[in-house]
Amino acid sequence: MIARILAILHARNIEFLRDRSALGWNILLPVLLVVGMGVIFSGDGRSMFKVAVLQQSPGIDLTAHRFLQTRFIDFYAVGDLDDALAKLSRHQMDMLISPADQPPQYWVNESSPKGYMLEKLIAGTGSSDFIRGTVSGSAVRYVDWLLPGILGMNMMFSCLFGVGYVVVRYRKNGFLKRLKATPLTPFEFLTAQVLSRLVLIMGLTAMVFAGTSYLIDFKMSGSYLALFVVATLGATSLISTGLLVAVRTASEELAGGLLNMISWPMMLLSGVWFSLEGTPKYVQDIAGLFPLTPLLKAARHIMLDGAGLAEVLPQVAQLAAMTIVLLAIGAWLFRWQED
């Protein structure tokens, strides 16, 4: 069994490495994105202010304070002060207010330009009754926050399309039919595909990580081991998702449609570009179903907050469970060809 897996793994690796245009693109795209985004978002490109309102009920009572009636500010409720202050320190929100306190309070991150603007706004609305609070903690640039997202997104596209498309192409051109005529089993074939893509994507991601680190001095506070475990499990769960799309179809168009249908919501909802803080609960629930969400959450926790493996265990467990379930369904549904 091992010999058969190694045979197809080796051949697939050669195929990938010799397809120079695809290989080049796999390396170049994330670097371009990171550099590009680093330049564009060197400030903080989002136009909307995010202000968290400390209260126990989910709905915001706009009459609680007249500052809450300010237009173009996204107010949302948070329940836990410590959690909210941690997020404020990571720039996941621009300001935290507690209008129900007597007197009302607000907190800003002193390194945040938006926080500064919001303080001026509060003063402008004549709300001089607020008590000012600040959070400490090292400033996190948007690019620091964005980098795990970009790497995760690149990983997602590479895993989904790299595996899903390849298997569909193999089925369409009859290569899978030829493999079916050998003693190779579906489990061995799928294992080789997962391993091949995993080794390649981990290698490429490590290269991009190192290269980007040289170009942009981004923040990496936590354990490399934890990041490696999270990235490996995340990539495996994403590859398993790609395989699931490719278990039966011989149509590249259909596979492309299905992969787009999966990748776009993941890209928008899993927290690649912006934090899901303040989005409706159902959006966060949907996002929780995607492998990219726990991957990015854990990666950011490690890179920005210095978390170790123990602190990201919930995400590690979630990714492992997703991988097992997706692979099991994939192996069960897999067909070499239509009968």
Added chain:
Amino acid sequence: MSTVLEVRNLVKEYPGLTAVAGISFFVEEGSCFGMLGPNGAGKTTTVEIMEGIRSASSGEILYRGKPIGADFRNEAGMQFQSTALQDHLTVRESLQLFRGFYKRRADLDELIEICSLEQLLDRDNRKLSGGQRQRLLLAIALVNDPKILFLDEPTTGLDPQARRNFWDLIEKIKKRRTTVLLTTHYMDEAYILCDTIAIMDHGKIIAHGSPESLLKEHFSDVVIELPREDFTVSPTSLPWTVHQKIDSVEILVASVSETLARLLELGVSIDRIKIRPRNLEDLFLELTGTELRA
């Protein structure tokens, strides 16, 4: 000789189409068995069910008396009508890939020599000519030193020289006592290579036996062929069956000497006459009423 492969009442149905309509036959160890028929006759479907690539609607396939399983996949070599190989691999790497799937492995150098691949080993498999590619696909089918070899229309699309070279290769493999199961729509190929043939049409076997015995069984006459412009008499005035073709006329006769004497009497020039025995092409025409490759 022992039976290596047996097919019993094999049926394959697709919605609105019966591709294989209840056929039975067996293949003897060390023989070359040919399945002949026009496109759409059900040859490839039958062979792919035998190979375990497709499932049957009903019926049984037995390999050495047992349903096909892991033993069969280890001992069988297969060359499909069209097979894509993995992109970006050289000929040598393609061989190594497939060789890695089997416990039983042919000697790679010997295989390369048999299939004349020495000069092509480092070439990307996408840059091979038709004949070179077929030789590589045959070598891949032989990587496990198979006891039974399936060849599905292996010479379709090859030029005459490449076809003849391929036949020589198959003869070499036959000498190694490998059982060969070949599908083709070339009657000459079947006649040269096969010990036994089954002619299929519309999913059924319409004739089965050795090429010689089938011809003997169905024909006692020979074919006299004349250029059309030399055939100056009315076909209805002759006591023989006459087929008029575009450029020629074929007369089916039991006695050549009597026919020639009669044609001379009628003043027909026999300077450009050709006499040939009946062949499998004629047999197919006789059995189905249609040209084989129509």
